[in-house]
Amino acid sequence: MTPASNQNTLDSAHSKFKRGSIYDRLVGNGRSNDISMTKVWAEVFELPPDSPHLEDDVVTCLQATRSEIELLRSKLQAIGAPENLMHPGLTRFRNITSTAYINQAWNGLREEASKPENRLSFAWANWTLRDESEDDMPDDELAALRSELDSLEASLQDTEMTPYLRGFIRRQIDAIRTALKLYRVQGVKLIEEALHQVAGAYTVEKSRVEAEHANASEPAKSLLARTGAAIKKTAEIADSLDKIKKAGESAYTLAASVAPMVLPYVQNLLK
Known part of the structure; x- marks a missing residue:
């Protein structure tokens, strides 16, 4: 079994950073190109779209996501995972989750986010850390x-x-x-x-x-x-x-x- 071919592991990861799942929700759902990233992230993180604190909640979730990306990178480095296996997916995903882009339209980030090679980094990470997985809350x-x-x-x-x-x-x-x-x-x-x-x-x-x-x-x-x-x-x-x-x-x-x-x-x- 290879990590790249095991699609099931994309939906189970050591923390609910759910490396593949969040990525899939970002790039896998059809949406208008001119929708703002605040609304895109609200959908990805399952936040109430009409919340008066939506932007603050999106920023909180993005900051947490970036922290989890760095934690993931540290875990992989600690077990000797080759650096090239973390790229370009982790780096691109971290860039896309910058709060500087929350008022930008999805069209400006869609192409970079959707490149197929991005998925490989998440697949390798999920496979490598498969023993640290947890179940999904229904x-x-x-x-x-x-x-x-x-x-x-x-x-x-x-x-x-x-x-x-x-x-x-x-x-x-x-x-x-x-x-x-x-x-x-x-x-x-x-x-x-x-x-x-x-x-x-x-x-x-x-x-x-x-x-x-x-x-x-x-x-x-x-x-x-x-x-x-x-x-x-x-x-x-x-x-x-x-x-x-x-x-x-x-x-x-x-x-x-x-x-x-x-x-x-x-x-x-x-x-």
């Missing part, structure tokens, strides 16, 4: 998590509660939302980092959160419970995606780590 699960976060955000604005509790819930929503936004670029590792951040917040602020919860209104308690349920669901999905963790650290799961912290509030949903 589109419907990713959409469901994002939808629930949007619902939580809307409820947060409409529910009366103390400033402290509002800020606490918002931080947890924002942490998970940011990780999901960058999931197609950086994969499950960023979700895991966000969940560790969330778990740390529940641990450090445990006494205060418990006191706030005890005195909160029923709608506020319900919102905290829904937030905990979303966190628990996110942890369960993250555990199911990480093949490396499954192979080497099967006794440890994020869900088992996070669940005890959010369960007292989630149980409020079951009453």
